[in-house]
Amino acid sequence: MATERARLHRVYRCVRLLLMGCATLAACAQEPVDETPRDTPVALPQNVPPLNDYGGIGGAFALQDQRGETFQLAQLEGRPAMLFFGYTYCPDICPVTLSKMVRVYELLEIEPQDLQTIFITVDPERDTREKLAEYLSYFQVDAVGLTGTREEIDAVVRQYGGHYALNKEDGKSEYFVDHSTYTYLIDGQGRVCFLFRHDDEPEYMAAVARQLF
Amino acid sequence: MMRSKLLCSALTWLMWTSCTGRDGAPVTVRDAWVREPPGGHPIAAAYMVLENASDQAVALVDAQSPVAERVEIHTMSHENGTMSMRQVEQVLVPARGSAALQSGGLHLMLIGMEKAPRHGDQVELTLRFGDGTERSVQAAVRRGGYGD
Numbered sequence: 148m149a150t151e152r153a154r155l156h157r158v159y160r161c162v163r164l165l166l167m168g169c170a171t172l173a174a175c176a177q178e179p180v181d182e183t184p185r186d187t188p189v190a191l192p193q194n195v196p197p198l199n200d201y202g203g204i205g206g207a208f209a210l211q212d213q214r215g216e217t218f219q220l221a222q223l224e225g226r227p228a229m230l231f232f233g234y235t236y237c238p239d240i241c242p243v244t245l246s247k248m249v250r251v252y253e254l255l256e257i258e259p260q261d262l263q264t265i266f267i268t269v270d271p272e273r274d275t276r277e278k279l280a281e282y283l284s285y286f287q288v289d290a291v292g293l294t295g296t297r298e299e300i301d302a303v304v305r306q307y308g309g310h311y312a313l314n315k316e317d318g319k320s321e322y323f324v325d326h327s328t329y330t331y332l333i334d335g336q337g338r339v340c341f342l343f344r345h346d347d348e349p350e351y352m353a354a355v356a357r358q359l360f
Numbered sequence: 361m362m363r364s365k366l367l368c369s370a371l372t373w374l375m376w377t378s379c380t381g382r383d384g385a386p387v388t389v390r391d392a393w394v395r396e397p398p399g400g401h402p403i404a405a406a407y408m409v410l411e412n413a414s415d416q417a418v419a420l421v422d423a424q425s426p427v428a429e430r431v432e433i434h435t436m437s438h439e440n441g442t443m444s445m446r447q448v449e450q451v452l453v454p455a456r457g458s459a460a461l462q463s464g465g466l467h468l469m470l471i472g473m474e475k476a477p478r479h480g481d482q483v484e485l486t487l488r489f490g491d492g493t494e495r496s497v498q499a500a501v502r503r504g505g506y507g508d
Contacts, residue, residue: 235399239436239463240443242398246506282399310442321403321471325444345438346464349506 189254191354198332198340198358204308205331205339210267210293210300213280218265218291225335227359228263229343229352232309234270234324235282240345241266244330245286250349252288255357259289262356265333267293269311269326271300307331307339332356385493386414387453392497394470394483395463395504402473406431406485406499407461407508412453419450419490420459426484429472436465450490463508477501 212218220228229248233241248264255262266283268274271294274282279292294300304311304327311326332341332355341355392408412418423431435448451466453459461467470483477483481501488494 236401236403238395238397238403238405238445238469239467242395242504243463243506245398246504250506278399285398314445323445325442327442328438329441344441345443 189350191254191350191357193354195351195354195358196341198334198355201339201342204306205333205337206306207337208303208306210295210303211276213276213283213292213294215276218293220333220337223263223335223337226261226263227335227356228265228333229330229356230265230267230307230333231328231330232267232269232304232307232311232326234268234326235274235278236270236321236323237326238323240326240328242286244328244345245283245288245290247349247352248288248290249286251353251356254349254353255360257360261360264288264290265293266290267300267303269300269304270313270324271295271297332359334359385418385487385489385495386416386491387412387418387420387487387489387493387495389487389495389497392485392499393504393508394477394481394499394501395508396479396501397476400476402476404470404473404477404483404501405434405463406468406470406483407463408468408497408499409458409460410451410453410487411458412455415455416491417452417455418493419452420487421450421490422488423468424486424488425470425473427474427477428470431485432469432471434467434469436467463504479503 207220209217209219231244233244245264245266252259252262268279274294276294279294283290283292309327309329311324313322313324315322328345330343331339332343334340343352388411390409390411392406394404394406397404410420420433423433425431432447433451434445436443436445451459451461459466468485479502482498483501484496485499486494486496
């Protein structure tokens, strides 16, 4: 009887050790999954609208980039782009748009040069080339930052059906700028092929832009 | 006996101040944060949730910070694809309700800051309410991404 109990005790100990081992293994196996949720593929939305012909807006232009060189869409040599208007003092909309681009690249598993981000300032007085460079380097999307004379910028804004207004108030040195928040998807031929709204999510933007690849 | 009485008073005082703020403000603040300005500009937006535990609606009417020349209450509106930001007089926090100051909507603008706030900094904000009460909060500066 005593030996029977000792045997049972040994079996019990073995089972317990085995269970503990299993639990440790399970914990180890689970850990990497918890740590890298971003590595799991995200299903992009299906049935997004097709690309469109916005013949009335967009087209070629020439402005100065943050390095002081002239930039034209033709330089992209067939690569598509995402273009929007903004200003570096923008406290909310512009940083959010640029952060969304980071996510779009991740979702499409592409490099920034595969879909060029183009930021055109509507506040050239304050957004010097140096400021544009500092601002855009913050986001690691390798964006082209464009500026020009007020007339040059106005011409591009009109060409793209955009809108902006400097909201200067008497007695205040700082001012904010009302500006259109569309992001223009531009195909490899330099044509606007989709307009994103500010509240479009990166998953939706990636799914639409995927049609260009 | 004396000691326990003192302890009791201290605890009551602590509970009172943590619930109602230094000046008895009925509004508490949670999740206060400041978006690190990407351009290194001395101007930044602050966001938070205001919660009103009282039976009276309370309005946030003013805000100040020792590191900003002035703090303004702003709202953002989106019409026909154009974003406009305007200063507003107040933010109403309904009785037993809350008001969210969040990206894309109402927020505080810290203007004329001593220097551009950096990720990891703490910014002190003092909020003043319509009933004359005040509340001070520390807002953490962080990089704001999409979805914040």
